[in-house]
Amino acid sequence: MAYTFEILETEKIELVIPLVYKLNNGKIDKAVLMERFSDMITYNNYECAVIYDGSKLIGVTGLWFCTRHYSGKSVEPDHVFIDENYRGKGLGKQFFEWIYNYVKDKGCEAVELNTYVSNAASHKFYFNEDFKILGFHFLKKLKK
Incomplete structure (x- = not known):
């Protein structure tokens, strides 16, 4: 398939x-997601990459661009998701x-x-893509 x-x-x-709603197992309301994505697309350092099978959207990832002191100009794929029916067929490898190539050109x-x-399935995928664990990601939700 192409x-x-x-x-x-x-x-x-x-x-x-x-x-992205499926990625988060329905834990974030679709209206909230739409509000957040509407905000995200206004930033100069965010792009959204997608996969189509014909006209059907089957995969997504955000791409956050920045420069970090320890790695130089970098990109962070965020909210990576491929429809369940397309997994295990090498599509993630093709997407990455x-x-x-896209980000090297940038x-x-x-x-x-x-x-x-x-x-755990994503961990295996990223290890196979030669990613290394560099640290821990911490999150603190701020009270309103």
Whole structure:
């Protein structure tokens, strides 16, 4: 099968909401996700990469670009998700190869990411992609 990898136009950002909703197991309301994505697309350092099977959107990741003192210009794939029916077929590897080439062309020297502790399948994938564990990601929710 031929899949299409591309950067999603910002005016189509609502298309990724169902996939990101699944990624979070429905724990974040779709309206909240839409509000957050509407904000995210306004930043100059965010792009949304997607996978299409024909006209069907089957995969997504955000790409956050920055420069870090320890790694130089880098990109952080965020909210990586591929539809369950397309997993285990090498599509993730193809998607990341496309991402590596895309971000190298933009001058990136490194790729770094976070993944949920409970997502063991993603850990295996990233180890196979030669990612190394550099540290821990901490989160503190601020009270309103």
